[in-house]
Amino acid sequence: MHPKYLDFWGNIDGKELKILRGVLKENFIESEKRIVLKNDKGIKKILEKAFICHKVEDSKIYFDENTNYVFRIIFDLDNKKFDEINENDDVFMILNKISNIQIRNKAPYFMGTRMGRPEKSERKSMKGVHTLFPLSDKVGSTRLVEKGIEFGKVKIDVCRKKCPRCGNKTIFNICSKCGTHTEFQKICNNCKKLFPKFEEQCSQCGKLLDFSSEASFNIKAHISSVLKSLKMPLPKKFKGIFGLTNQFKVPEPIEKGILRAKNGLLVYNSCIYEEPGLSF
Ligand SMILES: [Zn+2]
Numbered sequence: 001m002h003p004k005y006l007d008f009w010g011n012i013d014g015k016e017l018k019i020l021r022g023v024l025k026e027n028f029i030e031s032e033k034r035i036v037l038k039n040d041k042g043i044k045k046i047l048e049k050a051f052i053c054h055k056v057e058d059s060k061i062y063f064d065e066n067t068n069y070v071f072r073i074i075f076d077l078d079n080k081k082f083d084e085i086n087e088n089d090d091v092f093m094i095l096n097k098i099s100n101i102q103i104r105n106k107a108p109y110f111m112g113t114r115m116g117r118p119e120k121s122e123r124k125s126m127k128g129v130h131t132l133f134p135l136s137d138k139v140g141s142t143r144l145v146e147k148g149i150e151f152g153k154v155k156i157d158v159c160r161k162k163c164p165r166c167g168n169k170t171i172f173n174i175c176s177k178c179g180t181h182t183e184f185q186k187i188c189n190n191c192k193k194l195f196p197k198f199e200e201q202c203s204q205c206g207k208l209l210d211f212s213s214e215a216s217f218n219i220k221a222h223i224s225s226v227l228k229s230l231k232m233p234l235p236k237k238f239k240g241i242f243g244l245t246n247q248f249k250v251p252e253p254i255e256k257g258i259l260r261a262k263n264g265l266l267v268y269n270s271c272i273y274e275e276p277g278l279s280f
């Protein structure tokens with residue numbers, strides 16, 4: 001069975017599984033094909049141990065539709081006959097004996113790690129930057145997005161991406177036309193031709209291909225359409241960056257920055273965590 005529909009059966013033993021199966025059989029309402037259990041302390045403990053989602057209401061325990069269905073199948077609740085369970089057997093041996101579906105251990109091991117000290121991480125703002133969207137250095141040291149809008153178009157070094165569904169070319173991760181996740185393209189900075197990601201050389205001039213190239217981006221049109229869809233005005237003193245420094249030069253969706261600016265949040269450039277007890 002797919003792990004999505006599996007509970008953490010490895011957390012309980014054969015004895016607990018036997019008890020659980022007993023009450024499930026007993027409290028399976030055939031006409032409604034669902035299970036309603038009495039809120040018994042011992043049963044609730046078993047459910048919690050196996051991380052089984054359940055709801056307690058009016059001292060009764062209920063399960064959602066999926067769980068009802070899955071339990072009906074794997075515990076063979078339609079079958080009136082109650083076969084003997086040897087509680088000393090392994091849980092999965094028992095489960096596979098009563099069910100025709102193979103059930104495996106969803107989580108044989110649990111691993112934990114230390115979280116460090118979040119309170120030690122300093123708020124280091126990037127000089128009041130709201131959005132990791134490149135504006136080019138022409139906007140001046142204020143890095144105001146409205147300066148870029150004044151220019152209409154800005155010359156920026158960005159990636160080239162293509163929508164695998166509708167073929168739309170964009171610089172963003174999500175296709176603005178159909179919402180599909182876009183794929184990286186390579187570009188020849190000599191011929192300005194696009195190539196699939198796995199190509200290394202331009203077939204036309206032989207130059208090595210890059211992941212980014214300078215583009216004249218109409219920031220004015222882009223922001224006005226974004227503001228329209230967000231139904232918001234341009235935030236005051238909304239600041240971006242000169243250029244992108246990440247390897248593939250993917251700009252951040254400007255919507256994120258607008259929402260940061262609206263709520264007075266900034267982009268943070270680092271977080272400090274200490275991991276004194278962590279050893280691998
Ligand atoms: Zn598309």
Ligand SMILES: [Zn+2]
Nearest residue numbers: 188191202205
């Ligand atoms: Zn070329």
